[in-house]
Amino acid sequence: MTLIHIKNVSKSFKGIQLFENTTVQFEKGKIYGIIGHNGSGKSVLFKMICGFIRPDAGEIIINPAYRDKQSMFPKNFGIVIDRPGYISGITGFDNLKRLARIQQLISDQEIRQAMTLVGLDPETKQKVKNYSLGMKQKLALAQAIMENQDVLILDEPFNALDIDSVHSIRQLLLRFKEEGRTIILTSHNQEDINILCDHVFQIRQHAVEEVKA
Structure with a gap:
């Protein structure tokens, strides 16, 4: 089943042409890697998929099962793009609890389970302002998975993680x-x-091209 269809998309960002008439499809139930040099447009591509920015031409077609008629953003997507702006003076759990109130889909226990899955202690009283970079990255990952999201859009999910954490998150993604x-x-x-x-796709020459094994 085609989940996301990027069709004839062109996009410039800050005066730089990133994509030109590019087309690519993503199927359900697979893991896709997007590679490319710094500034090639990986984050911009993700933001277009998630509805945060619009293509200059072409269209991003999301499978109807993941479209929300009340919103311009797809539903049931878990997203890590840039580091979220958490409230620094409260705990990680309290931050996620505030975010969970928006959709009101999950319990406190499910928030705790998501934090535990990514290697955070949900019971700690440590405030986010005292988190290490790796802990903040784990908090972002917990937010992306806590509502049992069916689609995960993860921009550099392993940033700042130690070796053991990288291994654990890899295993978690494979399980998903x-x-x-x-x-x-x-x-x-x-x-x-x-x-x-x-599948692996590389961004080069304003296009998204599959890298053949």
Whole structure:
């Protein structure tokens, strides 16, 4: 099943042409890796998929099962693009609880479970302002998965994580794929791409091209 269809899309950003008449499709239940040099447009591509910015031409077609008639944003997507702006003076759990109130889909226990899955202690009284970069990254990942999102859009999900945490998150993402979820991620670490991805696409010359094995 085609989940996302990027069709004849062109996009410039800050005066730089990133995409020109590019087309690519993502199917449900697979892990996709997006690679490219710094500034090639990986984050911009993700923001277009998520509805945060619009293409200059062409269209981003989201499967109807993931479209929300009340919103311009797709539903059931878990997203890590840039680091979220958390409230620094409260705990990670309290931050996620405030975010969970928006949709009112999950319980406190489900928030705790998501934090535990990514390697955070949901019971700690440590405030986010005292979190390390790795802990903040884990908090962003917990937010992306806490509502059991079916599609994960993850821009550099392993940034600032230690080796053990990288291994744990890799195993978690592979488990999610086995459950039928769809994951699109970027990473500058080729090992992440090799271990996780069913398909790899490279952004070059204003297009998104599949890298053949």
